[in-house]
Amino acid sequence: MDAVWFFTLDEGEEESRGGVANGGYDDDDNNYILVQNEHFYYRFELNETIGHGGQGVVVQCLDHKTRTMVALKILASPSNSMQEENQLREMQMSMELQSHRSDVDFNVARVLETFSFRGHKCLVMELLSTNLHWLLRDMGQGHIDEDIARAYTRGILRFLAYAKSRGIVHGDIKLVSGGQAGGADARFDARHSDRCR
Numbered sequence: 470m471d472a473v474w475f476f477t478l479d480e481g482e483e484e485s486r487g488g489v490a491n492g493g494y495d496d497d498d499n500n501y502i503l504v505q506n507e508h509f510y511y512r513f514e515l516n517e518t519i520g521h522g523g524q525g526v527v528v529q530c531l532d533h534k535t536r537t538m539v540a541l542k543i544l545a546s547p548s549n550s551m552q553e554e555n556q557l558r559e560m561q562m563s564m565e566l567q568s569h570r571s572d573v574d575f576n577v578a579r580v581l582e583t584f585s586f587r588g589h590k591c592l593v594m595e596l597l598s599t600n601l602h603w604l605l606r607d608m609g610q611g612h613i614d615e616d617i618a619r620a621y622t623r624g625i626l627r628f629l630a631y632a633k634s635r636g637i638v639h640g641d642i643k644l645v646s647g648g649q650a651g652g653a654d655a656r657f658d659a660r661h662s663d664r665c666r
Contacts, residue, residue, distance in 0.1 A: 474512040474533035491546050491588050499546040500526055501589050509591065510584050513541055524559070525589070529596060539581065542592040556590050562637050563592060575631035576624045 486502040488495050496502055503526070507515050513530040516538070520527050525544040532539050547553040563580050571577040572595070582593040604621075605613060632639050 472511075472534075477506060477508055494587050495546050499548055501543045501546070501587065503528065509541060509543075510586050513539065513593070524556075532593070538596045540578075540594045540596045542594060543586075544590045544592075546588045560590060560592065565635055566632060566637065571631065574627075576628040577631065 486493050486504060488502045489497055490499060494501060500521075503515060503518065505515060509515070509530065512534055513532055516529045516531055518526060518528050519540060525542060527540055527542045530539055530541045531537075544556050544559070545552075547556055560583055564583070566575075566577045567580055572579045578597070579595040580592055581595065584591050584593075604617070608614070629639060
């Protein structure tokens with residue numbers, strides 16, 4: 470960490486978490502217990518939760534250094550060496566998929582930065598306007614437009630082909646992914662739907 474961009478003076482915050490692991494910061498599943506408006510890495514201010522998954526939680530944060538909103542994926546604190554290895558591999562693969570224009574050409578969510586915070590590995594990613602889960606929720610169950618379904622499918626397949634070309638197989642694609650980091654629909658948002666038709 471180079472500088473302090475943001476911090477809170479909320480005394481007693483640790484007691485209010487009620488955590489059972491990692492000095493009170495984690496719940497039973499080793500997920501970080503969030504406190505509204507808290508800081509991460511003295512730079513990112515928690516705004517709201519975007520989604521939960523088996524690997525951790527994704528939150529929307531204000532980056533006080535760049536004055537932009539970002540998505541922060543907070544991986545669960547590993548409870549054994551195998552989980553630690555899997556998390557390191559996920560972070561490595563996320564970085565390997567980054568290349569010039571990979572976000573535009575292959576729908577790869579841009580990883581802006583990685584860091585560790587209170588025993589948790591964190592990925593700072595671009596915040597997207599929507600994802601497939603939210604789109605389906607907003608359109609109503611069973612009422613997705615065929616052109617939109619084709620556009621998302623092409624975007625997901627473009628991402629999968631790119632990942633395969635880099636020697637990476639994505640093993641966690643699901644339509645019900647609540648967070649933007651983790652599913653292939655993570656990068657594909659409304660800004661690109663017209664390009665995929």
